[in-house]
Amino acid sequence: MSALRAFIAEREWAQFHSPExxxxxxxxxxxxxxxxxxxxxxxxxxxxxxxxxxxxxxCYELADRLxxxxxEIVLEKLEITRAKYPVEAARGRSAKYDQL
Amino acid sequence: MSALRAFIAEREWAQFHSPExxxxxxxxxxxxxxxxxxxxxxxxxxxxxxxxxxxxxxCYELADRLxxxxxEIVLEKLEITRAKYPVEAARGRSAKYDQL
Amino acid sequence: MSALRAFIAEREWAQFHSPExxxxxxxxxxxxxxxxxxxxxxxxxxxxxxxxxxxxxxCYELADRLxxxxxEIVLEKLEITRAKYPVEAARGRSAKYDQL
Amino acid sequence: MSALRAFIAEREWAQFHSPExxxxxxxxxxxxxxxxxxxxxxxxxxxxxxxxxxxxxxCYELADRLxxxxxEIVLEKLEITRAKYPVEAARGRSAKYDQL
Numbered sequence: 001m002s003a004l005r006a007f008i009a010e011r012e013w014a015q016f017h018s019p020e021x022x023x024x025x026x027x028x029x030x031x032x033x034x035x036x037x038x039x040x041x042x043x044x045x046x047x048x049x050x051x052x053x054x055x056x057x058x059c060y061e062l063a064d065r066l067x068x069x070x071x072e073i074v075l076e077k078l079e080i081t082r083a084k085y086p087v088e089a090a091r092g093r094s095a096k097y098d099q100l
Numbered sequence: 101m102s103a104l105r106a107f108i109a110e111r112e113w114a115q116f117h118s119p120e121x122x123x124x125x126x127x128x129x130x131x132x133x134x135x136x137x138x139x140x141x142x143x144x145x146x147x148x149x150x151x152x153x154x155x156x157x158x159c160y161e162l163a164d165r166l167x168x169x170x171x172e173i174v175l176e177k178l179e180i181t182r183a184k185y186p187v188e189a190a191r192g193r194s195a196k197y198d199q200l
Numbered sequence: 201m202s203a204l205r206a207f208i209a210e211r212e213w214a215q216f217h218s219p220e221x222x223x224x225x226x227x228x229x230x231x232x233x234x235x236x237x238x239x240x241x242x243x244x245x246x247x248x249x250x251x252x253x254x255x256x257x258x259c260y261e262l263a264d265r266l267x268x269x270x271x272e273i274v275l276e277k278l279e280i281t282r283a284k285y286p287v288e289a290a291r292g293r294s295a296k297y298d299q300l
Numbered sequence: 301m302s303a304l305r306a307f308i309a310e311r312e313w314a315q316f317h318s319p320e321x322x323x324x325x326x327x328x329x330x331x332x333x334x335x336x337x338x339x340x341x342x343x344x345x346x347x348x349x350x351x352x353x354x355x356x357x358x359c360y361e362l363a364d365r366l367x368x369x370x371x372e373i374v375l376e377k378l379e380i381t382r383a384k385y386p387v388e389a390a391r392g393r394s395a396k397y398d399q400l
Contacts, residue, residue: 001171007178011185012192016339019148020141023134024338026155027227030130031331034123038324039294039316041120048119049168053177055126056159056170062152066145070156071101077153078107085111092112094239116239124238127327131231138224139216139394194339201371207378211385212392219348220341223334226355230330234323241320248319249368253377255326256359256370259352268349270356271301277353278307285311292312 001060008061022062029054101160108161122162129154201260208261222262229254301360308361322362329354 033051063070084097133151163170184197233251263270284297333351336343363370384397
């Protein structure tokens with residue numbers, strides 16, 4: 001995403017954004033998103049949207065570092081998951097594939 | 101993303117995928133991504149790509165639940181971050197905005 | 201905890217267990233604990249106990265690295281939290297201290 | 301830990317502290333600890349100590365909920381790990397047990 005790339009370049013932040021540091025950042029922002037649900041399943045949509053945006057931002061940046069397209073890798077992984085969770089076995093169940 | 105939506109519908113998984121459970125799932129998958137860097141900054145690109153795809157998949161699903169577009173909320177948040185981290189103050193520094 | 205220290209020394213693992221890597225490990229194990237609750241608040245006590253033990257193990261190791269006693273820092277922090285959450289204001293509420 | 305138990309009872313917080321919510325809280329606090337190492341392996345000992353205390357506090361509370369002693373479950377798990385990582389195979393290596 002070019003706007004994101006320009007934003008980081010202007011601030012000379014690529015030096016901090018190693019894949020390892022981006023992976024840490026994704027975990028940190030994911031926990032801030034989870035904090036919106038810490039004590040209850042109820043949530044504030046505006047706050048959740050902005051926290052989700054933070055997770056996505058670092059995900060997009062890591063994808064860019066790896067030279068892959070976010071949408072393409074989601075589809076690639078979906079095919080792998082499809083093989084592990086056939087519709088017949090998985091329908092209406094939250095069990096892990098090794099317990100289906 | 102329509103392929104993802106169809107995948108979940110076929111398996112009748114929407115019942116498990118409340119926003120709270122998706123937020124937990126994003127945190128869980130983020131930690132699996134981080135595990136690729138647990139003992140070293142070196143990494144296996146193929147494994148990292150697939151773990152990143154898992155994080156993105158749940159992020160896209162949560163965005164879908166909230167009725168928002170992933171790219172749009174990233175841009176929305178970028179404008180907020182831009183105001184907090186002006187180029188002059190932030191260039192080449194990893195400090196938090198309240199310490200700039 | 202001397203048994204833990206001996207276990208690590210025998211395996212020459214201290215070289216991998218920098219404070220940064222221990223912090224990553226605590227986050228990774230915390231997510232495995234959370235995974236026991238991914239789709240439901242119901243849980244298997246035996247599995248939760250063992251996942252909690254993993255989180256605690258790395259916490260104890262980090263405490264050891266910092267030269268502090270786990271119980272003492274919990275009590276130290278409890279005093280700080282006590283000042284932020286006076287009984288009168290906090291009773292029966294899950295709000296953050298800045299919203300009390 | 302009786303001081304912690306009294307602290308929670310006074311504030312009538314047990315109602316919020318289900319095992320599931322404590323697992324979320326442990327993951328959230330672990331990420332705050334990780335944030336101390338987000339951009340660099342260098343760290344501030346005082347800040348790390350207090351963030352570690354937050355993780356430990358929720359871990360102790362979950363142990364209390366499960367009716368187990370934190371030190372005992374760490375030792376229980378250490379015996380399991382000992383069997384998976386024999387000294388001869390594991391010495392000086394960070395590989396997972398299934399790759400030793």
